[in-house]
Amino acid sequence: MASYIPHTDDEVASMLAFLGLGSLDELFAAVPEAVRLQRALELADGVGEPDVLAAMEGYARANRARADRLICFAGGGAYDHEVPSVTPALAGRSEFVTSYTPYQPEVAQGVLQAVFEYQTMVARLAGLPVANASLYDGGSAAVEAANLGVAATGRPTVWVSEGIHPHWRQMLATLAAGTGHRLRTVALADGVTAWPDADDGEPPGVVLVGYPNYLGCLEDLGAARALCDRTGALLVVGADPVAAGLLRSGGAWGADVVVGEGQPFGTPLGFGGPYLGLFACAAAHVRRLPGRLVGETVDVDGRRAYVTTLRAREQDIRREKATSNVCTNQTLMAVTAAIQLGWLGTSGLVEVATRCARATAYARRAVLAVDGVTPFAGAPVLREFAVRLPVAAETVVERMADAGFLAGIALTDAVAGGGAGLLVAVTERRTAREIDAYATALAKAVA
Amino acid sequence: MPATAPATASGGAPGGRAASAPLLGREEEPTLFELSHPGRRAWSFRTTGVPEVDLAELVPAEHRRAAPVELAEVSERDLVAHATRLAHRQFAVDLGAYPLGSCTMKYNPKVCDTVAALPGLAGVHPAAPASLTQGWLGLLVELEEVLCEITGMAGATLQPAAGAAGELTGLLLMRAYHESRGSVRTKVIIPDSAHGTNPASVTLGGYQAVTVPSDGRGCVDMAALAAVLDEDVAGIMLTNPNTLGLFEEDIAAIADAVHRVGGLLYYDGANLNAILGVVRPGDMGFDIVHMNLHKTFATPHGGGGPGAGPVAVSERLMPFLPGPRPARVDGGGDEPAYRWVTPARSIGRVHTWHGNTLVLARALAYLLATGGDGLRRVAQIAVLNANWLRRRLAGTYDVPFDRSCMHEVVLSARTLKRDHGVRAVDVAKRLLEEGFHAPTVSFPLIVDEALMVEPTETESPQTLEALAAALERIAAEAVAGGHDALAAYPKGTPVRRVDEARAARTLIPTFDARG
Numbered sequence: 001m002a003s004y005i006p007h008t009d010d011e012v013a014s015m016l017a018f019l020g021l022g023s024l025d026e027l028f029a030a031v032p033e034a035v036r037l038q039r040a041l042e043l044a045d046g047v048g049e050p051d052v053l054a055a056m057e058g059y060a061r062a063n064r065a066r067a068d069r070l071i072c073f074a075g076g077g078a079y080d081h082e083v084p085s086v087t088p089a090l091a092g093r094s095e096f097v098t099s100y101t102p103y104q105p106e107v108a109q110g111v112l113q114a115v116f117e118y119q120t121m122v123a124r125l126a127g128l129p130v131a132n133a134s135l136y137d138g139g140s141a142a143v144e145a146a147n148l149g150v151a152a153t154g155r156p157t158v159w160v161s162e163g164i165h166p167h168w169r170q171m172l173a174t175l176a177a178g179t180g181h182r183l184r185t186v187a188l189a190d191g192v193t194a195w196p197d198a199d200d201g202e203p204p205g206v207v208l209v210g211y212p213n214y215l216g217c218l219e220d221l222g223a224a225r226a227l228c229d230r231t232g233a234l235l236v237v238g239a240d241p242v243a244a245g246l247l248r249s250g251g252a253w254g255a256d257v258v259v260g261e262g263q264p265f266g267t268p269l270g271f272g273g274p275y276l277g278l279f280a281c282a283a284a285h286v287r288r289l290p291g292r293l294v295g296e297t298v299d300v301d302g303r304r305a306y307v308t309t310l311r312a313r314e315q316d317i318r319r320e321k322a323t324s325n326v327c328t329n330q331t332l333m334a335v336t337a338a339i340q341l342g343w344l345g346t347s348g349l350v351e352v353a354t355r356c357a358r359a360t361a362y363a364r365r366a367v368l369a370v371d372g373v374t375p376f377a378g379a380p381v382l383r384e385f386a387v388r389l390p391v392a393a394e395t396v397v398e399r400m401a402d403a404g405f406l407a408g409i410a411l412t413d414a415v416a417g418g419g420a421g422l423l424v425a426v427t428e429r430r431t432a433r434e435i436d437a438y439a440t441a442l443a444k445a446v447a
Numbered sequence: 448m449p450a451t452a453p454a455t456a457s458g459g460a461p462g463g464r465a466a467s468a469p470l471l472g473r474e475e476e477p478t479l480f481e482l483s484h485p486g487r488r489a490w491s492f493r494t495t496g497v498p499e500v501d502l503a504e505l506v507p508a509e510h511r512r513a514a515p516v517e518l519a520e521v522s523e524r525d526l527v528a529h530a531t532r533l534a535h536r537q538f539a540v541d542l543g544a545y546p547l548g549s550c551t552m553k554y555n556p557k558v559c560d561t562v563a564a565l566p567g568l569a570g571v572h573p574a575a576p577a578s579l580t581q582g583w584l585g586l587l588v589e590l591e592e593v594l595c596e597i598t599g600m601a602g603a604t605l606q607p608a609a610g611a612a613g614e615l616t617g618l619l620l621m622r623a624y625h626e627s628r629g630s631v632r633t634k635v636i637i638p639d640s641a642h643g644t645n646p647a648s649v650t651l652g653g654y655q656a657v658t659v660p661s662d663g664r665g666c667v668d669m670a671a672l673a674a675v676l677d678e679d680v681a682g683i684m685l686t687n688p689n690t691l692g693l694f695e696e697d698i699a700a701i702a703d704a705v706h707r708v709g710g711l712l713y714y715d716g717a718n719l720n721a722i723l724g725v726v727r728p729g730d731m732g733f734d735i736v737h738m739n740l741h742k743t744f745a746t747p748h749g750g751g752g753p754g755a756g757p758v759a760v761s762e763r764l765m766p767f768l769p770g771p772r773p774a775r776v777d778g779g780g781d782e783p784a785y786r787w788v789t790p791a792r793s794i795g796r797v798h799t800w801h802g803n804t805l806v807l808a809r810a811l812a813y814l815l816a817t818g819g820d821g822l823r824r825v826a827q828i829a830v831l832n833a834n835w836l837r838r839r840l841a842g843t844y845d846v847p848f849d850r851s852c853m854h855e856v857v858l859s860a861r862t863l864k865r866d867h868g869v870r871a872v873d874v875a876k877r878l879l880e881e882g883f884h885a886p887t888v889s890f891p892l893i894v895d896e897a898l899m900v901e902p903t904e905t906e907s908p909q910t911l912e913a914l915a916a917a918l919e920r921i922a923a924e925a926v927a928g929g930h931d932a933l934a935a936y937p938k939g940t941p942v943r944r945v946d947e948a949r950a951a952r953t954l955i956p957t958f959d960a961r962g
Contacts, residue, residue: 002816004554004745005828006463006907012828015456015835015908024827027834028725030694030851035731041724042596046818049558056812060567062582065575068566076574077799082492086523088564094541095534098555100748103547104885105947106876106940107470110537111750114530117479120957124516130956133751136608139799147651167799174769174795178619178653218510246502248512261799270563271583272573272800273608273807274753286954292751296961297950299942304475309950315611316643316890320656325647328609328741332749339530342479345520348490357505359497380507394576401579409574432496 002048067269070406071434073363075384075425076214077138077165077261078269079242081352082429084343087266091336101292101328105307106299112306115294115331118338125244126258126280127251133292133308134334135277135326138261139168142238143175144279144290144324145257146206149234150181151288151323152256155205157182161193163213164238166414172208188416191217191377191386195227204233211239211250214415215377215423216360216384221253228254241265241278243382245353250280257281266340267333276333287313290324355428356383359435363426366439372446376411376421384425386411389446393422396445403441456835456908464909466917467542468882469939472535479519479529480958489523536941537750538884544906544914548855548887548899549642549690551720551742556816559746559809568808573800577786583804584773584785590811591757591773597822598714598736599729600759604769605807606798610717611644613737613756614684616769617713618652619794620735620760621682623767627792630709632681638667640690640891642717654681661893665691665848667701676704682711687731688718688853690891690899692833702732711735711764719743720903721830721854724823734761744810755806766792773801828904829854832911836900839915843922847894855901857894858886863922864896868930871896874921876944877936881917 007015012024021027028036047055064070072080091097095110102108115133122131135141146158158181160169169185176183184204186193193209209224221237228235236257237250242264250258262276263269281289287310295309315322344352364385367373372390389396393410400407411421426435502511521529539545545552563569571580591603607613618635625632635654637645639661646656657675662668666689683705687695695701702712714733720743728736740746741754748754760768770789817825830853837856841849845859860871875885875898887899902911924932937943955961 002556002558003821003824004556004817005824005904007828007831011457011460011908012831014458015831018454018456019831019834019838024831027827027830027851028694030696030853031722031726032696032699035699036726037599037724037730041819041822043593043819043822044815046816046821049816052558052812052816053561055815056562056586056808057565057567059582059586059808060565062585063567063571063580065571065579066567067570067572070579072572074572074574078573080572084490086489086527090527090530090534092560093530093534095537095539096750097560097747098540099537099750100545100547100550100552101751103887104538104875104879105945106937106942107538107879107884108750109476109941110472110533110535113476113478113536114533115750116956117958120478120480120959121518123957123959124518129960136612136753136803137799139796140608140612165799167796170796171799174619174797175615175651177622177794178615178651180653218507222509244512245516246506246512247510249516252512268569268805269572270569271571271580271804273798273803274755274805275799286956293956295950296955297946297953299946300944301942303942305942305945307945307947307950309947309954309956311947311951314643315647318647319643320646320650322643322647322650325611325615325644325651326609327611327642327644328739328748328754329752330608330749331751332747332753335750338479339526341518342521342526342529343489343523344518345483345488345490346515346518347488347520349518350515351490351492354502354505355492355495355497357502358500359495361500361505362497380510382506382510397576398578406572406575406579410576428492428495430495430497431493432498435497 002046064401065406070401070404072406073408073424073426073438074406076409076423079264079425079427080269080429081264081427083266086343087336087340090339096332096335102308105305109306111331112294114335114338116306118334119294121338121341122278123280125241127249128258128280129283130286131280132289133294134330135279135291136330137275137277139171141259141277141279142168143171145236145259146172146181148257148285148288149206149236152234152285153205156180157202157204158206158208159184159186159204161186161209162188162415163193163210163215164208165214191215191379192219195223203231206236207233208236211237212243212382215386216381217377217379218382225254242353242356245349262333262337265337267336274330274333276330276337288323289313291326291329352428359426359430360385363435366435367442370439370443386421386423389420389422391446393420396422399445400441405438405441454839456911462907462909464913465544465906466882466913468880470536470538470941472532472941476532478958479521482521482525482529483519485520487520487522489521489526543882544910545884546886546900546902547884548901549717551901551903553745553903554905555745555747556813559812562812563805563809578783581783581785586808586811587773588775588785590807593814594738594757595759598759599727600736601762602765602768603757603759604772605757605802606769607756607758608798608803609752609754610737610739610756611648613758614644614648615651616758616797617735617737618648620764620767621711622652623794624764625681633679635681636675636683639893641686645684645715665693666695666697669697676708678708680708680710682713684713684715686715686718688721691848691857692852692855693848694853698731718854721826723826725826734764740806740810745813746806746809753803753806755803766790767794769794769797825904832902832904832906835911836902836915840918843919855899858898858900859894860896860898863925867925869925869933871898873933874898877921877933878917879937879940883914883917
């Protein structure tokens, strides 16, 4: 078996002797006999590294939907973007991987500065002045934004666009059982949110909308902002960070908080985790910010230094009155995103967004040319689109897998009725030939 | 103790020692933005043959941003040098011992990195249907079963992304359970030694946190507990061993008392490393258990995350678990062996997808390597290491609760402070100079000048000796020279003591906020 414990039997005996003990079991004298496990754990004995790898490779082989086998046209917040060699090579350095929360800034300047650079990049993407050091994923960032908005306005009603990722909406509902927030889903009409009049029922404390939304459509954030101005609600925009390379920022549209899923910046699909919750807000809300924040300061010699700051918001200081319970976050994914955005740079982010938009437009035209396939909604799209199929989308996904494609995501009835809808994402990795072949296969799959 | 027992753990024999000082990165590193040069770039993309349609046709004018998002413009070579120099300014487990109490900073096996990078795991889209992801579902089911055997529980959700997310999930399970019985309860009991995430999670769970004090032995004060127990109590959250590193010996009586008023017991798994294969939360009477896979099961801490915080429950809470969850299918033939199911009265989803799945895969790899036999050894050696340090340092530092501890020992610098003006934080900063990470300071809150030391089982006897010798040297310096002798430390670290008050007073959260 593999062992990561250095001690030899002689060393153990010597240490026990120092403690005046005769056996390792005596170390557990404080554990009452009545509750002790009176048998060995019913688990296999440990095995060596090659056997571990063989077992885990067995699981890996049993997955057909892998990006190196099925050409990926699925998105919904998780995208098959290029990850250059430099990103895992740098983010995989053990100084970043095997350290923890920078409680001792004197020996944690590496992580602290990388997170400071990440915060700067996220704030610029969002068009807002402050970004935190990360949250678990897009959905958790949306939940924290709702909590911030309710606390800021004192109004527990959250209006959530039906164009927000259905899993984010499910998380908001789960967590509302504890916070008591009242959620109201605002339906889509032809792909974009049909906001009710402001005096329709209880005014919202928070308004949450996607940009682009789950169907890939570009929402009229001006209308959402106007609604917030009328009602006094905070505007929270769930923004796709790659699309942000071409689109007006949430901040420019007047968002108070911008959240998003940061996976597209260098993190592998990985079956959904670990991902990266992006969170940026207006200066007025910085003292309600959830989670960690890195700030710049100096050391005793006046040298530039970084440190986690505004700590009085956090759970280990404020306890039951903290702005959030988050402690461990997704720092390594934040560092990864900072490196990926460093590799992209100003022109690369525009380039990747443009390539996605062009490939999406090309694919959408090819897919809509297939007999029986129609647009799901009429609103403009940028990097993802939905179509209606003449047969059940789940069936089409299975058939397309046999043809070598992960065709997209079958829409459920949680989004605009869903029926036979397929959500298709096309990234900069897709070639014209792949897209042509996809359309050909789709024509067979829906025939 | 036999008179001949050596005060060394190694008997003076040579062996690997984990300490690193100084770090290489002594020079200030500019931000990436300061290294930027207009027009320089690192990116390149594949040839796709996709027509280069004009952007004006793709993005409606009212949606198009006026100017690009300004990022740094650097070459790949610049980027590599920058990130590498940042790494040189960062201490990590791979460099040296990291005895940060409560955080279980054990060695992270490299085989787990290999596993997390397997294309058949890392390249799988989370929305792909179960028929195409049988390997992942099988992996998750196996991990759930292993975790249930370790904790003595009936089932688990793997969705929570970290310990605090697990806590909140557990509290929502508690709420759903009580509501299903038509019982409205308002309070959750927490010992005063608890981690801050516990009370913060209680608030988000819609409950009021009620604190019970610890007794003179560092355990829950049973009389105080009895005084707050009534039918308003939804449950109690306990860490066992607790944050003082002590086993709650009255756990069976606590469980009885809480269950008698209809409350549930929540196990905070922060300290699970101490009891693997020795005693199980389920056997102690706990109803809900969260685990920190990044602590106990050796997945790397990533500079602050990602973690994973699965929650295991007893049979009666199974109907409320978050969904969808992976499950084995009985049947056969061509049918898939695993599918997603949502429990009848599920509290709902607590993660955007299925949890921090690549972290979960790493944990399973660690568990397969370690095995049932190895897990018990992990707990034994973790507890041995902590007790060896306790005994060795007992004459040098205060040990507020000087009896057998579990996987960590809480020391105190209160005598050094009283007699020499040297505080726990001074000891911690001085230790950085010796190439070790500092212990956790100022926690638990109920210990004055706390130094919480968790060596973990992966540190060798030689490392323990070096750590103990360094702490003894520091105490001697404190006695000889007082506060002035230590105030100037650390000296050889990338930066020296940092002005935290200034960071909060003049907030600079981004490069753009610089004056």
